Amino acid sequence: MSAERALLELRGIELSFGGVRALSSVDLTVREGDIHAIIGPNGAGKSSLLNVISGLYRPLAGTIAFAGKDYTHVPVSALAHLGIARTFQNLALFAGMSVRDNIVMGRAAFARSNFAENVLGLPRSRSDERESARRAEEIMDFLGLHAKGDRKVATLPYGLQKRVELGRALIAGPRLLLLDEPMAGMTAGEKLEMCRFIVEAKAEFHTTVVLIEHDIGVVMDLSDRVAVLDYGRKIADGPPDLIRADQKVIDAYIGVDHDERLVEAAV
Amino acid sequence: MRFWLVAALLAVALLVVPRVGNTYLFDAILTPFLALSLAGVGLNLLTGYAGQISVGSAAFMAIGAFAAYNFNLRVPHLPLLASFALAGLTAAAVGIVFGLPSLRLKGFYLLVSTLAAQYFVQWALTNFHWFANDDPSGVITAPQLAVAGIDFSSSAGRYVLSLAVVATLTFVALRLVHSQTGRNWMAVRDKDLAAAVIGVPIFRSKLLAFAISSFYCGVAGVLWAFAYLRTVESDGFTLDLSFRILFIIIIGGLASVRGAFFGAAFIVVLPLLLSRIGASFFGTTDSGIAELVEMILIGVLIIAFLIAEPAGLVSLWDRGRRRLARLLSFVPAPQS
Amino acid sequence: MSFFVDVLVGGLLSGVMYSLVALGFVLIYKTSGVLNFAQGAMVLFAALTFVSLTEHKLPFAVSLLVTLAIMVALGWLIERFVLKPLVNQSSITLFMATLGLSYVIEGAAQLLWGTEVHGLDLGIPDTPMQFGSVAISEFDLVAALIAATMVAALTLFFRTTRTGLAFRAVADDQLAAIAVGLRLSHVWAIAWALAGVVALVAGLLWGARLGVQFSLSTVVLKALPVLVLGGFDSIAGAIVGGLLIGAIEKSAEVYIGPFVGGGTEGWIAYVVALGFLLVRPAGLFGQRELVRA
Ligand SMILES: Nc1ncnc2c1ncn2[C@@H]1O[C@H](COP(=O)(O)OP(=O)(O)OP(=O)(O)O)[C@@H](O)[C@H]1O
Ligand SMILES: [Mg+2]
Numbered sequence: 004m005s006a007e008r009a010l011l012e013l014r015g016i017e018l019s020f021g022g023v024r025a026l027s028s029v030d031l032t033v034r035e036g037d038i039h040a041i042i043g044p045n046g047a048g049k050s051s052l053l054n055v056i057s058g059l060y061r062p063l064a065g066t067i068a069f070a071g072k073d074y075t076h077v078p079v080s081a082l083a084h085l086g087i088a089r090t091f092q093n094l095a096l097f098a099g100m101s102v103r104d105n106i107v108m109g110r111a112a113f114a115r116s117n118f119a120e121n122v123l124g125l126p127r128s129r130s131d132e133r134e135s136a137r138r139a140e141e142i143m144d145f146l147g148l149h150a151k152g153d154r155k156v157a158t159l160p161y162g163l164q165k166r167v168e169l170g171r172a173l174i175a176g177p178r179l180l181l182l183d184e185p186m187a188g189m190t191a192g193e194k195l196e197m198c199r200f201i202v203e204a205k206a207e208f209h210t211t212v213v214l215i216e217h218d219i220g221v222v223m224d225l226s227d228r229v230a231v232l233d234y235g236r237k238i239a240d241g242p243p244d245l246i247r248a249d250q251k252v253i254d255a256y257i258g259v260d261h262d263e264r265l266v267e268a269a270v
Numbered sequence: 271m272r273f274w275l276v277a278a279l280l281a282v283a284l285l286v287v288p289r290v291g292n293t294y295l296f297d298a299i300l301t302p303f304l305a306l307s308l309a310g311v312g313l314n315l316l317t318g319y320a321g322q323i324s325v326g327s328a329a330f331m332a333i334g335a336f337a338a339y340n341f342n343l344r345v346p347h348l349p350l351l352a353s354f355a356l357a358g359l360t361a362a363a364v365g366i367v368f369g370l371p372s373l374r375l376k377g378f379y380l381l382v383s384t385l386a387a388q389y390f391v392q393w394a395l396t397n398f399h400w401f402a403n404d405d406p407s408g409v410i411t412a413p414q415l416a417v418a419g420i421d422f423s424s425s426a427g428r429y430v431l432s433l434a435v436v437a438t439l440t441f442v443a444l445r446l447v448h449s450q451t452g453r454n455w456m457a458v459r460d461k462d463l464a465a466a467v468i469g470v471p472i473f474r475s476k477l478l479a480f481a482i483s484s485f486y487c488g489v490a491g492v493l494w495a496f497a498y499l500r501t502v503e504s505d506g507f508t509l510d511l512s513f514r515i516l517f518i519i520i521i522g523g524l525a526s527v528r529g530a531f532f533g534a535a536f537i538v539v540l541p542l543l544l545s546r547i548g549a550s551f552f553g554t555t556d557s558g559i560a561e562l563v564e565m566i567l568i569g570v571l572i573i574a575f576l577i578a579e580p581a582g583l584v585s586l587w588d589r590g591r592r593r594l595a596r597l598l599s600f601v602p603a604p605q606s
Numbered sequence: 607m608s609f610f611v612d613v614l615v616g617g618l619l620s621g622v623m624y625s626l627v628a629l630g631f632v633l634i635y636k637t638s639g640v641l642n643f644a645q646g647a648m649v650l651f652a653a654l655t656f657v658s659l660t661e662h663k664l665p666f667a668v669s670l671l672v673t674l675a676i677m678v679a680l681g682w683l684i685e686r687f688v689l690k691p692l693v694n695q696s697s698i699t700l701f702m703a704t705l706g707l708s709y710v711i712e713g714a715a716q717l718l719w720g721t722e723v724h725g726l727d728l729g730i731p732d733t734p735m736q737f738g739s740v741a742i743s744e745f746d747l748v749a750a751l752i753a754a755t756m757v758a759a760l761t762l763f764f765r766t767t768r769t770g771l772a773f774r775a776v777a778d779d780q781l782a783a784i785a786v787g788l789r790l791s792h793v794w795a796i797a798w799a800l801a802g803v804v805a806l807v808a809g810l811l812w813g814a815r816l817g818v819q820f821s822l823s824t825v826v827l828k829a830l831p832v833l834v835l836g837g838f839d840s841i842a843g844a845i846v847g848g849l850l851i852g853a854i855e856k857s858a859e860v861y862i863g864p865f866v867g868g869g870t871e872g873w874i875a876y877v878v879a880l881g882f883l884l885v886r887p888a889g890l891f892g893q894r895e896l897v898r899a
Pocket of ligand 2: 049050051092
């Protein structure tokens with residue numbers, strides 16, 4: 004079903020914060036076209052891993068290979084051009100801007116006009132604006148946000164804000180989409196919708212997705228592969244069926260007693 | 271609709287007001303209002319839109335005023351408006367220098383940078399007499415204001431000249447804030463981490479904000495000195511003036527170009543109003559007391575606006591207008 | 607050489623005064639994350655109130671007590687009516703609110719007590735005392751002693767009293783502090799009251815030096831570079847930063863001043879702080895905030 008080529012490959016990633024080992028020798032291979040979930044108890048290092056991939060954290064050791072190039076630290080400023088987009092665990096929207104402008108911002112790296120061209124309304128600036136506006140409409144249609152385009156994003160309910168953040172990531176047409184708990188705090192109905200968006204986005208934009216999620220049911224349904232982190236180590240990685248039956252995974256979850264759902268899902 | 275409204279307003283201000291207004295209106299109200307509005311627009315680009323706090327606006331106004339004076343003095347045959355533009359560019363260059371710390375500093379740490387600008391610039395302009403053409407008093411008279419052979423030195427003329435400059439630059443500011451440049455600023459202001467991840471050039475955006483904001487303040491300083499005060503002196507560009515420009519955008523509305531005009535109107539009219547009230551109700555003409563009352567009132571209003579109406583007078587105005595429109599639409603149209 | 611020592615000692619002593627003002631800022635910043643721009647206005651208000659009371663023939667001790675009470679009340683009022691409604695706002699908004707506050711306090715102080723300059727005599731002689739080759743004014747020495755006492759008292763307060771411990775808990779982690787049942791507004795009110803007390807002490811010493819007048823509130827802005835050097839949340843930093851700034855300022859005026867026509871005291875502190883910030887954004891002792899994503 005999925006292509007075999009690896010789009011992203013982490014090798015021996017180490018990261019610590021003043022004594023706290025957030026990640027210890029983590030390897031991870033994400034194949035092109037997959038939805039690759041990362042699960043694990045609170046504080047396991049899932050977000051840290053995403054931050055390493057997106058260059059916000061600089062690992063102490065290890066390499067990150069993306070699309071055939073090796074990095075010891077992914078440059079944040081080049082992220083968009085590399086084709087990596089992400090969302091954040093705690094919403095990171097531009098609170099003072101409208102929904103449309105938030106989504107348009109996702110293309111910031113691709114604007115070709117400078118401020119003088121913007122002031123004078125020169126052709127390049129105008130075509131930039133047109134292109135951004137067109138794509139933003141598409142994305143808002145896709146996410147069912149078109150009626151909300153002019154609303155200040157901070158006035159939207161939480162679930163919709165999460166959707167706007169997804170839109171901001173999608174508008175760049177990323178090769179790799181990193182989602183940090185896109186469904187946290189959502190109602191069951193909202194979660195279902197969000198799942199649909201992720202699956203459709205993958206189909207429509209040919210995006211590879213790395214997804215952090217606590218809802219095991221969702222993860223098992225959605226993912227092609229699942230990696231499990233515990234105390235900064237990867238303890239399992241494979242197709243959902245195998246993970247469900249993995250004794251180490253079950254132990255980890257029972258041991259820290261954080262998420263009984265996995266156990267339920269497993270039995 | 272909006273466009274025509276603004277166009278009509280501008281036409282009235284440019285064609286009708288100069289004919290019907292009197293010297294007091296121009297000299298004490300409209301010209302300072304325009305200069306302060308422009309400074310407010312400039313600071314709003316930096317603070318309101320790009321989220322970088324500054325308490326050094328007056329320093330950049332001073333740089334503009336002195337630069338324009340020196341360009342006029344030392345470059346023969348330089349057109350007046352060219353000296354305005356060069357003054358703005360000079361202020362922008364200095365603005366970039368004092369904006370450099372914004373690479374590493376956030377929030378009120380930046381205060382120190384802009385305070386440094388405020389004190390250093392004022393000191394340099396006072397201390398190095400070359401800037402004031404070695405005039406012993408340090409107070410120099412502004413040059414004659416003539417553009418393309420037309421003299422703008424009268425009260426009404428200075429008002430018209432200011433209006434033209436301010437209207438042009440306001441138009442530019444509006445274009446800017448609605449373009450990618452403006453969106454980048456707001457993104458940096460609201461969530462710089464997310465902005466970095468999507469590829470906003472953070473540092474470049476901040477520096478651009480400093481440069482453009484300082485350009486605006488610089489030109490505002492030229493108008494303040496040349497059109498309003500008619501003299502150029504560094505003593506006028508104090509920290510207190512910087513604070514007042516900050517108050518203009520807080521009261522008028524942060525991140526609103528229009529807000530700067532509301533705020534400036536308020537700051538210009540309030541003291542005049544207070545001294546009128548003082549004179550007619552309490553029979554006192556003690557300007558000292560009026561000044562203190564003004565201080566207290568401004569302070570209270572700042573706090574009140576921050577608590578109750580963070581979007582400033584502009585948002586009050588817009589709400590009032592909408593309410594009025596709703597009211598009117600409920601009233602049945604009069605039968606004729 | 608001995609001239610240099612003289613300059614240095616003079617600088618350090620005036621630095622003591624900066625430290626004193628900076629302390630007031632640190633108290634508020636540590637507990638509520640607010641940069642209280644009105645600290646200078648509070649210093650002015652305290653000094654002006656005290657002076658006016660003594661000029662109205664109140665005895666020294668009574669004036670001191672009354673002013674103290676007024677400053678504590680002022681601190682409480684500020685917390686209640688300005689800070690509380692703005693809780694959870696951005697630090698820039700809070701700063702702007704305290705800037706507005708400084709206008710209110712400065713205006714009120716002068717409206718109440720008048721705008722003329724008052725002399726303030728604390729009865730401490732300003733005679734120089736000779737220590738080897740260095741002359742130190744007795745007043746400066748007493749000021750330094752008072753400052754040291756304040757710091758010691760505050761440190762004791764933080765280390766040993768229940769309220770002090772609550773302060774530190776709030777400074778460390780507001781959420782956790784709430785979770786264990788600390789009343790934030792309580793802690794804040796006390797912090798503001800304490801800042802009022804510090805303002806009074808600073809106001810008296812500064813006022814005795816410079817005369818009690820409007821410019822006191824601007825001199826106090828020098829505390830900002832001090833805080834930048836020392837870190838906004840460190841008492842030790844406020845002391846060291848103050849001394850450093852004092853020493854740098856005096857040395858610059860003596861050694862650089864003559865080449866640029868003097869007056870460097872007005873800005874050198876800010877420029878030094880700026881350069882320093884670029885190298886060490888968290889100050890000498892302050893804690894560096896980590897970016898979380
Ligand atoms: N910026 C940081 N500074 C200090 N410690 C950090 C930082 N980021 C993460 N940590 C620590 O690293 C460890 C891993 O945190 P991380 O946020 O990656 O966990 P997580 O798996 O995403 O947990 P959650 O499910 O709660 O989101 C935790 O102990 C956390 O406290
Ligand atoms: Mg996480």
